Amino acid sequence: MGSRRFSVALWIAAFAVTVLLAVFQRMTGPSYPIRGTEALPNGESVSYSLPRSNEGRDELRIIISAPSNTAQANLEWRRYPTDEPFRLQPMAVNADGEFESRIPTQPAAGKVEYRILLEFADGVVSIPESEAVVARYRASVPAYVLIPHIFAMFLSMLVSSRALLEVLRPGAPNARGLVLVSMALLIIGGLMLGPIVQRFAFGAYWTGWPYGHDLTDNKTLIAFLAWLPATVLAWRGATTRLAVTLGWVVMMGIFLIPHSARGSQLDWSEVEGGREAAGSQVPDTT
Numbered sequence: 001m002g003s004r005r006f007s008v009a010l011w012i013a014a015f016a017v018t019v020l021l022a023v024f025q026r027m028t029g030p031s032y033p034i035r036g037t038e039a040l041p042n043g044e045s046v047s048y049s050l051p052r053s054n055e056g057r058d059e060l061r062i063i064i065s066a067p068s069n070t071a072q073a074n075l076e077w078r079r080y081p082t083d084e085p086f087r088l089q090p091m092a093v094n095a096d097g098e099f100e101s102r103i104p105t106q107p108a109a110g111k112v113e114y115r116i117l118l119e120f121a122d123g124v125v126s127i128p129e130s131e132a133v134v135a136r137y138r139a140s141v142p143a144y145v146l147i148p149h150i151f152a153m154f155l156s157m158l159v160s161s162r163a164l165l166e167v168l169r170p171g172a173p174n175a176r177g178l179v180l181v182s183m184a185l186l187i188i189g190g191l192m193l194g195p196i197v198q199r200f201a202f203g204a205y206w207t208g209w210p211y212g213h214d215l216t217d218n219k220t221l222i223a224f225l226a227w228l229p230a231t232v233l234a235w236r237g238a239t240t241r242l243a244v245t246l247g248w249v250v251m252m253g254i255f256l257i258p259h260s261a262r263g264s265q266l267d268w269s270e271v272e273g274g275r276e277a278a279g280s281q282v283p284d285t286t
Helices: 002-027 143-167 176-202 215-235 241-255
Strands: 034-039 045-050 060-065 072-080 087-090 098-103 111-120 123-127 133-136
Touching: 002 143, 002 241, 034 123, 045 060, 045 111, 045 123, 060 111, 072 098, 098 111, 143 176, 143 241, 176 215, 215 241
Parallel strands: none
Antiparallel strands: 034 045, 060 098, 072 087, 072 111, 111 123, 111 133
8 A cells, every 4th residue: 555655646746747847848938928017107007918929820919908098009010030111000999998909810930020019198118128029820730639749748748757756766777667658658749749730830740850940849859869768778678767867857858948949930031922932941040
């Protein structure tokens, strides 16, 4: 009974570690909204949450609360990265009493930069105050592909974390089953479903090495290679403590890199007539 309770405790610890890593990755990623609070000339302050991804929708919806005494609110945007002039469009008050405007649909992997200009009698406030927000467009990914992908990747992190805790136990250095299951989940979620998700979202199955610099694809490849020595040793029934420990450290280290960082980015110079030309994705430098 004591051994069973200890095993359950290890699963709980592995789950907690996995959730913390997943939340950190999500909140530090380039698709997480820009949040902040800006002081206004009328003495009020406005809090905002500005999207950095259209989340598969047709348009990018920009909403901000409407402070009192605001003469006008405008949305200023342009394609990114380009030197074209910003386009200015007024923001209308929606049914909830908020300023709202939408940036039109862009090709998959296309980016825009934007900011909101609030006009008052004694000046204009830019939100954000410094750099414009950069947002990337993606096409919709079917739930029957996206959900299994996310589920498999999460379970791979969970089982690998449990494998690490197992091999660190005195007298239990192997964890063969856990290592093999974790690798199987990584292959299914990352190397099989991952490219399909990428294809639906951005129009290409793989934009990592050796074809590109997409960090999401490269992270998956590095994670596979890092976990491979432990998998080979586990398959042979050998001791895997060192291999699992090193593999887990590398895997979790790269998974901490924000999801979608340096992801697919459209080369606007190769877009003609609003259509994406073949091979028109370039490395993301944001």
